[in-house]
Amino acid sequence: MEAKKVSSSFTIMNEIVLPNDTNIFGNLMGGRLMYWMDIAAAIAAGKHCNAPVMTASVDNISFKTPIKLGNVVHIEAQITRAFNTSMEVFLKVWGEDPLHQYRYESNEAYFTFVALDPNGKPRPVPAAVPESESEHKLYEGALRRRQLRLILAGKMKPDDASELKALFVKE
Amino acid sequence: MEAKKVSSSFTIMNEIVLPNDTNIFGNLMGGRLMYWMDIAAAIAAGKHCNAPVMTASVDNISFKTPIKLGNVVHIEAQITRAFNTSMEVFLKVWGEDPLHQYRYESNEAYFTFVALDPNGKPRPVPAAVPESESEHKLYEGALRRRQLRLILAGKMKPDDASELKALFVKE
Amino acid sequence: MEAKKVSSSFTIMNEIVLPNDTNIFGNLMGGRLMYWMDIAAAIAAGKHCNAPVMTASVDNISFKTPIKLGNVVHIEAQITRAFNTSMEVFLKVWGEDPLHQYRYESNEAYFTFVALDPNGKPRPVPAAVPESESEHKLYEGALRRRQLRLILAGKMKPDDASELKALFVKE
């Protein structure tokens, strides 16, 4: 399987916030936004592995400025790194106010997807090749985030998470 | 009002075709696709005029290869030209088969939007400036398409449509 | 295959405009309306050919008075003419304000559908028989609209469109 550039998975999604997507203050509900983010991330992951994909995990998301009714949700998704049968996708989400012509940050997130073979079982994915500086940074951070995920899912002990441990223990 | 580049309205939308979007052959229904195209075009038009917009007309759309269940709908929308209170948006729609990694043309279309003031009445929009060769071509064709729209809506007589008449009458 | 009256395909659809169907002025969005029109037209086409159908093209639509939140969308669809494997459907769309008890025109449109055999390939459809005067008029105009569709889709040269040419060239 030939390695692929992370940039070839780049995916853009734009949506308008409609009444049913909002709470009583006219702010986009978090769950609706995560629904769209999952679709955008799944498209990016599918472009990388050319196989059906399934959401395996979602990292901590912190919602900043709420996105308003009638505004545009702009989502960008791209693979950061591929592991054996899974891919980490990095998402950036903005709100866009077309009337006042400005863009405000909503959140950044990491979703992990597993590639599936025709029987629905995990299958190997191509390696992911970062090129730009920011792609390299995301690529390198992927290992640390993966350790955190495994610890949080109870599949790794903190002691074994060397990358992560270094954040807390200065030697 | 300062003129704006047509390229600053460029909008990309990606969607996955889900079961409810398809007919019994698993092909995306035309009406569902036009729903998405209208959203994408409205976002592009809103970027240009920084005002709420309303769909005024949709030109002839011819659907080519049907987009399949589970495939990705990729829509690109951009202003071609601005008139007094309206903007023509050009859309290109592809289907993307992530498994076999190829992209197939679905259709090209022109939607026209009117910009609205806070009372919901038409308001002037900035002039649109084409830059690339293809943008210039779309810009120039906009007049001819507008004449056709006016004739089809019964607001112009074929005799008065000089641009369009030239297509049929070689002098 | 026995010919069928165009009137036997007559289909009525009524919907209430709900919040999620509207923009910030409480006007029905064009894309949502086209979604409903496509469903109504597909039902009419299916009645004529007794086969699954697929939207092939949509002619120029010009939206007049916007339909308001809470109002009723009233759609009437009927075959105008059948070609070899396709049917043209004529739609009339009104808004109805139940409170003030009046009806206002939204748009008229022509959708073309292809009939599909069990393998999803085009299959012949019965001939369509117009009866009333207005049905005859729609039947005769169908050829001209078809030529325009073929020209706009780049499948016919303006010179070959004899019906259409007559509109521009008085001899």
Place this chain on the structure above:
Amino acid sequence: MEAKKVSSSFTIMNEIVLPNDTNIFGNLMGGRLMYWMDIAAAIAAGKHCNAPVMTASVDNISFKTPIKLGNVVHIEAQITRAFNTSMEVFLKVWGEDPLHQYRYESNEAYFTFVALDPNGKPRPVPAAVPESESEHKLYEGALRRRQLRLILAGKMKPDDASELKALFVKE
């Protein structure tokens, strides 16, 4: 307030059964059908009273042949009788199989709606005038159905329901 013919409230609705409307056997779910019936009945009630309406009650519904995925749901709704501030709507629902060109009965139902004034309080509605024989029969049965509703809602004692009692007690 001038009395109105029951026939002036006649409303037709057609929908295609899509995947999300069905259970795992591809049969339309009862709840989805009742959703559509409520919309159709509300449109009919609104036509009669020219006011916003609210569903007050739904009578016993018995679902016969299930409507299949891809088939058409055909709903007809019409006022049977008006009471002080409420209206009874009679609905007939068919499934239509476009491929085999036949229509099968799904159910008949009675919905009751209350007319609302601008403050959301019940307001008087015009009297309803039946004309045809079947309209007269529905009109006359409305009293009996109303007594049954009141008994079932615990607002009337069986002893006071003279119309209904006659069904059980032959004197």
Place this chain on the structure above:
Amino acid sequence: MEAKKVSSSFTIMNEIVLPNDTNIFGNLMGGRLMYWMDIAAAIAAGKHCNAPVMTASVDNISFKTPIKLGNVVHIEAQITRAFNTSMEVFLKVWGEDPLHQYRYESNEAYFTFVALDPNGKPRPVPAAVPESESEHKLYEGALRRRQLRLILAGKMKPDDASELKALFVKE
């Protein structure tokens, strides 16, 4: 087939009333509520019979206080009794106003479901065992409601409905 306690089918559903679920007064539409009730009742029936189920009938529903936009719909569903191939489900529906922290009754209803075998034909269901006093009362009333359903569906003559007749004829 072993008998099962009615309480083992107990099902709770909570939903937030969103804009598209409401009419212009911000009240939950009856049809949308019945859609949710059907889902909740189907889950309860499925728990009892461990088979796919289909809505067979819905008894008279009388809607009391309307549920407001932004409020919570709280639905509780439980089997009352099983017949040969069908089950009666009792539902209680409240609205909950989280801001003022109170709960108001919307309606109580009875839905009947049929259990289906893998070919979509009715199949026997386990007997249902009531335990508490209220479960016993619901269990016993089920026969009477069933007679009323059969009469209303035209499948039983009032004279044969001994349970029901007793309500009207005191001997």
Place this chain on the structure above:
Amino acid sequence: MEAKKVSSSFTIMNEIVLPNDTNIFGNLMGGRLMYWMDIAAAIAAGKHCNAPVMTASVDNISFKTPIKLGNVVHIEAQITRAFNTSMEVFLKVWGEDPLHQYRYESNEAYFTFVALDPNGKPRPVPAAVPESESEHKLYEGALRRRQLRLILAGKMKPDDASELKALFVKE
């Protein structure tokens, strides 16, 4: 403001997985599940603070066994602890296969919500009182999870996260 038991916010939600909620293997999509989890968590948070709430953050979610088409999604949500203007909600999600009558774990998650005053600004919430052993455990872990959230959102330095540091540094 009087403190409230965490158990008084307990919320149950049940949904059936419909076709449009699934990918091509008939597995519930992660984004759709998070949409439902957000609704359930928002209801629980609203019960605690009796105010409108907004999703502030979502902790790492790891999806285990995928939930199948036609199965039931069972979500339980309850407050673990209240901070100044925010509440942490703990969610447990199962899939339920009604046919084979077993329940399988999907995921556990922590959502954080902010309470809003009538102007949409954060407002204080009542303290949350744990009672059972498991509630106490969740209550105590809330501080540690909060530190992790602040670090991940770049608002706290790892060195200052005493609770969290203890996991990595045994002294």
